[in-house]
Amino acid sequence: MELDKMDENDWKYHGEGNKSLVVSHVQHARVLRLLKYSTEDAENSHKTTEQAFRHIQNIVDYCQNVMKPLLGEKFVHNGEAVKLPLDFVRQLSLKVQQERPESRCDKVMDTLSGCALCLPNLTQLSSCCCCSREHRPPLCIEIKPKCGFLPASRDITKDIKKKVCRFCMHQHFKLANGKWKRLSHYCPLDLFSGNKQRMSLAIKHLIEEPQNNFNIFKGGECIYTCNDDADVFQDLDELAQHLRPYFLPSGSLLSRQQSSKVVLNELIQVIVSALLSTWDCPRSGQLRKTHLSEGRVTCEASLLHRDLLRNGNHCLPKDCVLDKILSTQMLDNLDIEGLSPLFKRVEQHLQMFPKERCRLQMDGPYNASFLEKVQNCPAEDDGSIEYAVGKVHQYRVAMTAKDCSIMVAIATCGEDDGLDQSLEIQPMKPRFTCSVSILDLDPKPYESISHQSRLDYKIVNHYLRRTQPDNQELDNLEELANQSLFLGRDRDGEDCTLVFHPV
Ligand SMILES: O=P(O)(O)O[C@@H]1[C@@H](OP(=O)(O)O)[C@H](OP(=O)(O)O)[C@H](O)[C@H](OP(=O)(O)O)[C@H]1OP(=O)(O)O
Numbered sequence: 001m002e003l004d005k006m007d008e009n010d011w012k013y014h015g016e017g018n019k020s021l022v023v024s025h026v027q028h029a030r031v032l033r034l035l036k037y038s039t040e041d042a043e044n045s046h047k048t049t050e051q052a053f054r055h056i057q058n059i060v061d062y063c064q065n066v067m068k069p070l071l072g073e074k075f076v077h078n079g080e081a082v083k084l085p086l087d088f089v090r091q092l093s094l095k096v097q098q099e100r101p102e103s104r105c106d107k108v109m110d111t112l113s114g115c116a117l118c119l120p121n122l123t124q125l126s127s128c129c130c131c132s133r134e135h136r137p138p139l140c141i142e143i144k145p146k147c148g149f150l151p152a153s154r155d156i157t158k159d160i161k162k163k164v165c166r167f168c169m170h171q172h173f174k175l176a177n178g179k180w181k182r183l184s185h186y187c188p189l190d191l192f193s194g195n196k197q198r199m200s201l202a203i204k205h206l207i208e209e210p211q212n213n214f215n216i217f218k219g220g221e222c223i224y225t226c227n228d229d230a231d232v233f234q235d236l237d238e239l240a241q242h243l244r245p246y247f248l249p250s251g252s253l254l255s256r257q258q259s260s261k262v263v264l265n266e267l268i269q270v271i272v273s274a275l276l277s278t279w280d281c282p283r284s285g286q287l288r289k290t291h292l293s294e295g296r297v298t299c300e301a302s303l304l305h306r307d308l309l310r311n312g313n314h315c316l317p318k319d320c321v322l323d324k325i326l327s328t329q330m331l332d333n334l335d336i337e338g339l340s341p342l343f344k345r346v347e348q349h350l351q352m353f354p355k356e357r358c359r360l361q362m363d364g365p366y367n368a369s370f371l372e373k374v375q376n377c378p379a380e381d382d383g384s385i386e387y388a389v390g391k392v393h394q395y396r397v398a399m400t401a402k403d404c405s406i407m408v409a410i411a412t413c414g415e416d417d418g419l420d421q422s423l424e425i426q427p428m429k430p431r432f433t434c435s436v437s438i439l440d441l442d443p444k445p446y447e448s449i450s451h452q453s454r455l456d457y458k459i460v461n462h463y464l465r466r467t468q469p470d471n472q473e474l475d476n477l478e479e480l481a482n483q484s485l486f487l488g489r490d491r492d493g494e495d496c497t498l499v500f501h502p503v
């Protein structure tokens, strides 16, 4: 990329989340990820280019030195911080504005610093020899799986948290707050179960109600995403038409309805295979498995039949992408309720010794020493500040893993094609090559822990009120929340994501 020759016409809107907006190059498999501000912050923001660059470099360092060792070299692409010409960024911002979904326009793209993160476009397949000869553009499925286990911490005060997963409880809260119009029946515990039947159902539920957990790209273009006002059946039918050439032989005599069913099922099988594949030994029958203790893998809110939940096989092949994400999520082994007193210990320590913030690496740098603090935190609380900081760091890393996305890029290839480094999966002919990546691995700010505590209370309380309206305990819970030890701004309803907050 020649930075002095940047032309906004070479780039197009690709997508965005809460904190960043992504544009993709029209020819090369690159994207630029630009930060966003809330409109209020934009007016008050006088961050220097150096501060913005440092912020993005922190993201790169965290990805490279912390998340990559935990999640695996093959899944993580840390990218590169770049400084772009300001004129290019301003023109780009104007160009993409009309493409942006209204729901994301409460924030504006950063046009002041000129800094961005340059990454490979993960909707395209990398290092695949056969794709260049293949006439069908690659497909890419993006899944934001969210938290895949039930917490088992002794510090949990509400039993329901050990029975119903956070995502399923959160759904009710989101619906009540108008974030979504329809409930999603997706349950992350089904996706992370390793049981193919449960995983298939989880993906089916994602397809039926994608919200912000599921997208499909074809040739880098988003062809299926959340559409709250959509006619679901019509959307599914259109999706199936897109997928038909990938999953059905061209002369198939199936009716439109029959073929829709077949291709969506085939798609689901390909995704399941990709998510369970262990890159290093895809054909090995002797895969090591990660077992989870029985009580932590089934959610009472899941629609799956209880027999399947009880008797199914619940383990993930070691080192598959789901296993890597789940084990990183499980660094949070105290739950926010167990972490809260430790967070308070750190807060008090930092109030007394502000300079310690740097030594304890509360905002980075994200280097080997930070990873060491995460990986070698003592198992038992010895009352030290080091223990509390280790648990806080572990919690933040787990938060990143609970909010990341998986990209599964697939392309068809002829039967005799070599597969190079890509992984072969073969649910039916034609064969597919596939690459799996993890994205959105930004560090979560230390301060966001207090928000987590309040949000946890609200989600659980709301769920209990909905499902157990006569529950007397809720009044006690209300009382507890009022005595909350955390001070600070409430982010729900007035999202105050801190762009340029030190991370
Ligand atoms: O707290 P959650 O579980 O609602 O997750 C937030 C996500 O909401 P979701 O529930 O996935 O719809 C939220 O996603 P959306 O903006 O709703 O698409 C963000 O990913 C947010 O992360 P950040 O603050 O932008 O770094 C996420 O916040 P963090 O908790 O990861 O900080």
Ligand SMILES: Nc1ncnc2c1ncn2[C@@H]1O[C@H](COP(=O)(O)OP(=O)(O)OP(=O)(O)O)[C@@H](O)[C@H]1O
Residues within 6 Å of the ligand: 014, 015, 016, 017, 018, 019, 020, 021, 022, 031, 033, 119, 120, 121, 122, 123, 142, 215, 403, 405, 439, 440, 442
């Ligand atoms: N390297 C990439 N290649 C292709 N698409 C990407 C890449 N990075 C991001 N995207 C797309 O851009 C979207 C927004 O990116 P990302 O999830 O990183 O934003 P975010 O603001 O950090 O999200 P969140 O709301 O979770 O905080 C993603 O959902 C994905 O579709």
